[in-house]
Amino acid sequence: MKRCLLTMVLLFSYQILSAQDRKLTLNLNNQSIHSFFKEIENKCGYTFVYSNEVISDSMTVSLNVVRMPVAQVLANILPEKKLAYRMVSDRLIAIGSKKQSEGENISQSKTSFNGVIVDQTGKGIPFASVSLFESSTLVTGTISTEIGNYQLSHSFEKQHAYRLKVSSIGYEVLELNFIYPDTTALKRVVMTEDRQTLKAVSVISEKPLVERRTDRFIVNVEGSFLEVGNNGLEVLQKSPGIWVSGDGSIKIKGNQSVMVMINNVVQRMSEGDLAEYLRTLRSEDIAKIEIISSPPSEFEAAGSGGIIHIVLKKTRKDGLVGLMSSQYRQQENRPAWSSGISLNYKLKSLYLSGNISGGKEESDYIASTKINYPNEDFYASNTDRYNNNGRLMYRVSAAYDLGRNQSLSFQSVQNESKMNQYFDTYISFQGGQPLTGQARSEWFRKPSLHSSTLNYLLKTDSLGSELKMIADYVYSTRTELNNFSSVYSFTPKNSTYRNNTPNKTNLYSLQTDYTKVFGEALSFKTGLKFVATKRDNEVLNENLIEGTWQINPKLSNRFIYNEKLSMAYASLEKTWGKLSAKVGLRAEYTDMEGNSLTENSKFNRDYLGLFPSLFVNQKLNEKNGSALYLSYSRRLQRPGFADLNPYRLQFDDYLTQLGNPALTPEYMHKLEVGTVFWKGFSADIYYALTLDKIAQLANPVGNVIEYQTRNFSNSKEYGFSFNAPLKIFKWWTTNTSLAGYNLSYNLTNYRISQTTFYARSYHVFTLKNFLDLDAGLDYRSPFVRANTKIAYQLYTDFGASKKLLNKSLTIRFYVADLLNTAREKDFTEFGDTRIDFYQKRPTRNFSLSVSYNFSSGKKFNAKKIEQSNDEEKRRIGN
Structure with missing residues (x-):
């Protein structure tokens, strides 16, 4: 049994490592970081998940690489944007803010707390974007797991006001204000379906004819x-x-x-x-x-x-x-x-x-x-x-x-017609x-x-x-x-x-x-x-x-x-x-x-x-x-x-x-x-x-x-x-x-x-x-x-x-x-x-x-x- 589990772990690890070894050939000149992620998705088969609170439209990327591993490309580009990535699976990459800037005192004590993000039926929402704000400043962020769990770590100050912002496609954006250390409301975050989502998508995602x-x-x-x-x-x-x-x-x-x-x-x-x-x-x-x-x-x-x-x-x-x-x-x-x-x-x-x-037609x-x-x-x-x-x-x-x-998959199709002409x-x-x-x-x-x-x-x-x-x-x-x-x-x-x-x-x-x-x-x-x-x-x-x-x-x-x-x-x-x-x-x-x-x-x-x-x-x-x-x-x-x-x-x-x-x-x-x-x-x-x-x-x-x-x-x-x-x-x-x-x-x-x-x-x-x-x-x-x-x-x-x-x-x-x-x-x-x-x-x-x-x-x-x-x-x- 142990040997079987070890084999499965090794196979999974190999999939993750081999996924990161996918080679990328790309030439971009001052393009938006959104375009950068899109190119990697098209060329290498990945899917990126991230929050618009973390990724701003002003971020641009310039690079010229030939058959460079994707992991190396991300390691070169993301730190200068104060970003980090996590391989959620062999095809899914989560992008979040970097936990520490290079000049920050790493010895400063941090506190972590856990929570879960669910829909109105109680089912966990995977890959929801979680952002922590102090006043109007983004201080850290993360992505929920496949079953909706999340964890945040930060150097919190007692009796200080913070704001948690949670977003996911298909749901209304949820903002929760709290005063540390009272994080009770963050243990179970319930999101409501956004009934305007289809309307928004139809307006934004226009395709050429x-x-x-x-x-x-x-x-x-x-x-x-x-x-x-x-x-x-x-x-x-x-x-x-x-x-x-x-x-x-x-x-x-x-x-x-x-x-x-x-x-x-x-x-x-x-x-x-x-x-x-x-x-x-x-x-x-x-x-x-x-x-x-x-x-x-x-x-x-x-x-x-x-x-x-x-x-x-x-x-x-x-x-x-x-x-x-x-x-x-x-x-x-x-x-x-x-x-x-x-x-x-x-x-x-x-x-x-x-x-x-069905239909019926009469004509002369x-x-x-x-x-x-x-x-x-x-x-x-x-x-x-x-x-x-x-x-x-x-x-x-x-x-x-x-x-x-x-x-x-199984499919059954039936066509019936009745055509009378005089x-x-x-x-x-x-x-x-x-x-x-x-x-x-x-x-x-x-x-x-x-x-x-x-x-x-x-x-x-x-x-x-x-x-x-x-x-x-x-x-x-x-x-x-x-x-x-x-x-x-x-x-x-x-x-x-x-x-x-x-x-x-x-x-x-x-x-x-x-x-x-x-x-x-x-x-x-x-x-x-x-x-x-x-x-x-x-x-x-x-x-x-x-x-x-x-x-x-x-x-x-x-x-x-x-x-x-x-x-x-x-x-x-x-x-x-x-x-x-x-x-x-x-x-x-x-x-x-x-x-x-x-x-x-x-x-x-x-x-x-x-x-x-x-x-x-x-x-x-x-x-x-x-x-x-x-x-x-x-x-x-x-x-x-x-x-x-x-x-x-x-x-x-x-x-x-x-x-x-x-x-x-x-x-x-x-x-x-x-x-x-x-x-x-x-x-x-x-x-x-x-x-x-x-x-x-x-x-x-x-x-x-x-x-x-x-x-x-x-x-x-x-x-x-x-x-x-x-x-x-x-x-x-x-x-x-x-x-x-x-x-x-x-x-x-x-x-x-x-x-x-x-x-x-x-x-x-x-x-x-x-x-x-x-x-x-x-x-x-x-x-x-x-x-x-x-x-x-x-x-x-x-x-x-x-x-x-x-x-x-x-x-x-x-x-x-x-x-x-x-x-x-x-x-x-x-x-x-x-x-x-x-x-x-x-x-x-x-x-x-x-x-x-x-x-x-x-x-x-x-x-x-x-x-x-x-x-x-x-x-x-x-």
């Missing part, structure tokens, strides 16, 4: 004009560097497909469904958006256009923290609403959190289609569409700290057999997705090294029914049929990642991942013949798809002063099998891909954050599970969609060079080459237009982007983004090219103690997608918000597309056939939203649970 990192940039939604009264899709539409089309397709740069993640969970939906879901998210729940145009090797190689990661807010309060919000939106003559609640609770080492949100669309055929036939249709959609999402999670360096189409056809008619289509969809995640984390040292293991299971179902009937002046053309297209997906994944940090300038990451997916798709087409539904075997199909992915990666990141570089390599082996039960045919495919990545960042001026950066990555985009199904799905008499089991992944090489300069302004240029490009082709076959996803020879893209955040006046801030790119497709013997420009400018006006106003303008010139050209888009927005009840309650009024200029207009030319399409959604709408924050308890960091099956769930398509 956009921050640039080595391999990504971050849009800080929390605390910005984006935070109040928007839904998730509107936040993306207004975020610098993200471009959202009217149909809900989301791009980072140019026209490559992106992966959208929410708290490390990829949203496995089609573009249209994803847009509808994002509208139910509340901007009040969003902390930031990470935009990763060239993901490093630790991310899966899928997602040729990069990753958009929406990070939801994490509570920092012990006890109960919550947010409630609701929004009503008027879309022309149809209503829409959404509401939700988020709760977090902590009890000792157990963290619990959950949220639930109008659309028209015109088709000119090579033989001079002409088709025209006008469609009235009514939508009645509802969504419900809940998430529950639990995390438990197994010890100081270990934690275990189409009434009026048709006119001029040709060999002229006709007029009317078609009715009813489309009912119920997608459901459940995921469960188990996460284990082990911190192997104090530098940031860690081992992470993640296990995931996803179960997805989707029922889909389309009823169609048409009546024409030429009665043999009449038809009545229905399509049932259910699918079911099971997905299992296991992932392990290890990170080793070698001091402040070198880190290594490596990991393995395995994913197994089984997808069951069915298309059941039935015709109504003499009052009886009869199966059409030519348009019915059942297809089972199995896929196994085995992945490994390694990356190395190194810093040399202001220069940093990160290099990585990822290998992914794919083994897949498709089985068409209807056609009794199978196909097998396996392939190995290597995906290198490189990031270089050169800091120019650390004070203003200016830097140059370069990145290269190779990525791929796998076909969606449904696209590989060899089906033929007839939507109406003139529109059909085909599957394509011959689809292969597309591979993209992307090179990007950029700079961050004056006051956060940034600019970059890029070039992307995509081989075997996956895109949907509109192909006329007779009088029917067939849409099919195919592999094209290649696409080439080059472009630029520029972002300018600017504070014109104290009450007027603006963010302006400009971007442009040229995209060209080679579609076998057909080539299409287009240069596109984006411009976005948002302005925020803060009328102190009255209102916050914001206004925006968003313009995109025409662009191309495969063999379709899409017309320009123009949006104008306006909003006003008011905070009440100590900023806990927010009321916001918002007008989207104020001038009602947004619409979808495109044309497709292929094989001497031209298709013109126009659609108008109720883009001009008026909304009123209310949100309320409530909390009680001390601060804590809520656990975030990661998932390992992000890319696979995206391909599910629900």
